Amino acid sequence: MQPYTKIEFIEKNRLTATKYLNQLCSKDFLDKQKMGRSNYLLVSNRRKNNTKAFKY
Incomplete structure (x- = not known):
């Protein structure tokens, strides 16, 4: 698992x-x-x- 992403990794529609x-x-x-x-x-x-932000 990567601690980062780029638009190119998830891009189906670049604007979206x-x-x-x-x-x-x-x-x-x-x-x-x-x-x-x-x-x-x-x-x-x-x-x-902020522990309230994530639920594990």
């Missing part, structure tokens, strides 16, 4: 994938990091530290 991933970033589920020409979306530490 971008929209959904940006929504997850705005709700602190993911952090967007630009590396080179790619944006990597990492699992957010802010959300990890």
Whole structure:
């Protein structure tokens, strides 16, 4: 399992994938990091530290 994703990994429709991933970033589920020409979306530490956010 990877602790990150890229649009290219989940892309069926690039615009839809971008929209959904940006929504997850705005709700602190993911952090967007630009590396080179790619944006990597990492699992957010802010959300990890909030135990109410995840149910295991």
